[in-house]
Amino acid sequence: MKKLSARRRHPLAALVVLLLALAATGGLYAAFAPAEKAQADTSAQSLAIDEGKKLFAVGCSSCHGLNGQGSTDGPSLVGVGSAAVDFQVGTGRMPAQQPGAQVPRKKVIYNQAEIDQLAAYVASLGPGPVTPTKEQYTSTNPDDVSKGGELFRTNCAQCHNFAGQGGALTKGKYAPSLESVDAKHIYEAMQTGPQNMPSFPDTTMPEEQKKQIVAFVRHTANDEPNPGGLTLGSLGPVTEGLFGWIFGLGALIAVAIWVAAHTTKAKKS
Amino acid sequence: MPEEKLPEAHDASQGHEVAPHSDPFADPGLPAHEPRRTDIDERAAKRAERQVSLMFVVSMLATIGFIASYVIFPIDKIVFIFPIGHVSALNFALGLTLGVALFCIGAGAVHWARTLMSDHELPAERHPIEADDEVRNDVIEQFKTGAAESGFGRRKMIRNTLIGSMALVPLSGVVLLRDLGPLPEKKLDHTGWQKATPANPIPLINMNTNEPMKAEDIVIGSLTFAKPEGLEESDEDFQQNIAKDALMLVRIAPEDIKDKNSAELGFGGILAYSKICTHVGCPISLYEQQTHHALCPCHQSTFDLADGARVIFGPAGHPLPQLKITIDEKGFLVATGDFDEPVGPSFWERS
Numbered sequence: 001m002k003k004l005s006a007r008r009r010h011p012l013a014a015l016v017v018l019l020l021a022l023a024a025t026g027g028l029y030a031a032f033a034p035a036e037k038a039q040a041d042t043s044a045q046s047l048a049i050d051e052g053k054k055l056f057a058v059g060c061s062s063c064h065g066l067n068g069q070g071s072t073d074g075p076s077l078v079g080v081g082s083a084a085v086d087f088q089v090g091t092g093r094m095p096a097q098q099p100g101a102q103v104p105r106k107k108v109i110y111n112q113a114e115i116d117q118l119a120a121y122v123a124s125l126g127p128g129p130v131t132p133t134k135e136q137y138t139s140t141n142p143d144d145v146s147k148g149g150e151l152f153r154t155n156c157a158q159c160h161n162f163a164g165q166g167g168a169l170t171k172g173k174y175a176p177s178l179e180s181v182d183a184k185h186i187y188e189a190m191q192t193g194p195q196n197m198p199s200f201p202d203t204t205m206p207e208e209q210k211k212q213i214v215a216f217v218r219h220t221a222n223d224e225p226n227p228g229g230l231t232l233g234s235l236g237p238v239t240e241g242l243f244g245w246i247f248g249l250g251a252l253i254a255v256a257i258w259v260a261a262h263t264t265k266a267k268k269s
Numbered sequence: 270m271p272e273e274k275l276p277e278a279h280d281a282s283q284g285h286e287v288a289p290h291s292d293p294f295a296d297p298g299l300p301a302h303e304p305r306r307t308d309i310d311e312r313a314a315k316r317a318e319r320q321v322s323l324m325f326v327v328s329m330l331a332t333i334g335f336i337a338s339y340v341i342f343p344i345d346k347i348v349f350i351f352p353i354g355h356v357s358a359l360n361f362a363l364g365l366t367l368g369v370a371l372f373c374i375g376a377g378a379v380h381w382a383r384t385l386m387s388d389h390e391l392p393a394e395r396h397p398i399e400a401d402d403e404v405r406n407d408v409i410e411q412f413k414t415g416a417a418e419s420g421f422g423r424r425k426m427i428r429n430t431l432i433g434s435m436a437l438v439p440l441s442g443v444v445l446l447r448d449l450g451p452l453p454e455k456k457l458d459h460t461g462w463q464k465a466t467p468a469n470p471i472p473l474i475n476m477n478t479n480e481p482m483k484a485e486d487i488v489i490g491s492l493t494f495a496k497p498e499g500l501e502e503s504d505e506d507f508q509q510n511i512a513k514d515a516l517m518l519v520r521i522a523p524e525d526i527k528d529k530n531s532a533e534l535g536f537g538g539i540l541a542y543s544k545i546c547t548h549v550g551c552p553i554s555l556y557e558q559q560t561h562h563a564l565c566p567c568h569q570s571t572f573d574l575a576d577g578a579r580v581i582f583g584p585a586g587h588p589l590p591q592l593k594i595t596i597d598e599k600g601f602l603v604a605t606g607d608f609d610e611p612v613g614p615s616f617w618e619r620s
């Protein structure tokens with residue numbers, strides 16, 4: 001203390017005080033200034049949220065509300081997470097083209113960068129499932145296909161058919177075919193439960209199992225050979241029966257007609 | 270085949286206009302028989318014979334091929350065959366050879382019948398099916414006499430005992446059919462959950478992870494399948510038991526649950542329903558998380574899981590049975606009793 005007061009009259013004392021004061025003000029500002037504001041200028045994430053908010057206002061707010069709180073035309077998006085946005089917009093289901101029992105898959109109208117921005121904005125509304133990374137849905141273990149097959153038959157086959165061809169539900173709704181669906185989107189659908197599909201959260205179906213299911217679906221759709229030749233749509237007895245009746249019986253009838261028509265008897269009359 | 274061997278009449282009959290007949294409705298009778306080439310030309314007949322036997326020989330070879338391919342091809346060999354794509358070599362070979370074998374027998378037989386067997390026209394006249402009047406009158410007469418002589422109308426006791434004995438005979442059939450199997454007795458009334466009591470609850474095991482679940486694991490809108498603790502897939506009677514014990518767990522926002530009783534059987538909006546359709550017992554779990562409807566893929570019975578699994582469409586006769594669940598002191602979901610009614614389709618003794 002003595003030392004300090006001894007130097008109080010030093011020519012540089014004023015400068016030191018000034019510097020201290022400045023540092024304190026800056027520090028206090030950094031500590032108490034509104035955090036959002038402070039980040040806004042720096043982080044890419046908040047830039048994306050800002051951009052996403054603009055896209056949202058133009059493309060989504062008429063149904064989901066200006067702040068994503070939902071309206072009579074669309075559900076609230078608070079807490080649906082970025083995975084839901086990436087799935088819905090990434091498969092073209094959103095924006096919906098018209099209200100109805102089912103919002104079908106159609107042409108995607110946003111590019112992936114815009115989808116990510118929208119997802120970032122919606123994720124900022126409340127915590128929810130996060131868009132999976134490539135490692136989460138890409139399996140490297142060949143055993144995963146068979147394990148995924150078991151899980152698929154327990155959890156998914158009832159609606160999506162044993163070969164992932166999809167099927168009918170009530171009142172015009174349907175479970176879509178999984179044939180050309182991206183691995184990422186299959187994973188996200190399980191996470192988020194789009195439309196009438198129930199969700200399969202990590203608590204009841206761990207990440208690892210989702211990855212196995214994706215591996216199985218991609219395998220059946222892409223590389224699985226069909227031992228019998230024609231798949232006939234892998235739909236089971238409906239197409240097989242139709243094929244049998246039309247082509248099988250048809251061929252027999254044709255042969256019977258041929259046998260009867262080309263006898264000498266028939267030629268004579 | 271040399272043309273000069275053909276009968277003259279054959280050419281002459283071609284292209285002639287049929288002269289108008291005096292009576293256009295007269296029976297024209299059978300046309301004159303025309304021989305086939307093989308009937309008149311021994312060389313043609315010999316050739317046809319060779320063709321037929323060739324087809325039978327091909328059939329034999331194909332059968333041998335069938336047996337050979339059964340031995341040769343490993344069951345998992347996949348080959349690429351042009352318009353069909355990737356197919357199992359074994360399936361393809363078996364199908365092709367058996368098809369050829371059967372087809373050649375048929376084709377050979379048809380060819381044989383058309384070229385070599387007798388082709389003489391044989392008219393078969395059609396007659397009315399009913400007997401002529403004389404026979405019919407006679408039969409009716411006999412029936413009347415018989416009835417009069419038996420005194421069937423008069424002797425009531427005989428008549429009634431006859432009717433009685435005839436009515437009872439089918440009962441022996443019932444006794445015989447009863448032997449087809451024991452009645453299910455109480456076996457269908459209870460499931461693997463029956464040993465659960467409030468003091469001694471059975472944990473619900475997630476079918477995916479084989480682990481017990483906590484209430485917070487089941488989120489709104491999710492679907493989870495569960496089985497009772499102690500039932501393992503390696504058990505010998507696993508399939509029989511899971512056919513009765515299988516559960517689907519859904520969580521519905523408590524304010525959306527319309528049936529009070531159903532909400533009480535559940536825990537915090539988590540409802541545990543039997544997965545077995547009450548129509549003829551298909552596994553149902555086509556659950557729509559927005560409407561809370563569960564659809565049966567077999568005959569489209571639809572159950573409203575938010576309203577005590579009431580049947581809202583389709584042939585099912587009962588709502589899906591619901592299991593009473595709660596949590597134990599560690600927070601795991603447990604069942605404290607069996608289903609309130611027998612699961613699955615109706616049966617005679619169903620109470």
Ligand code: FES
Pocket residue numbers: 546547548549550551565566567568569570583584585
């Ligand atoms: S078995 Fe479910 S409707 Fe027939």
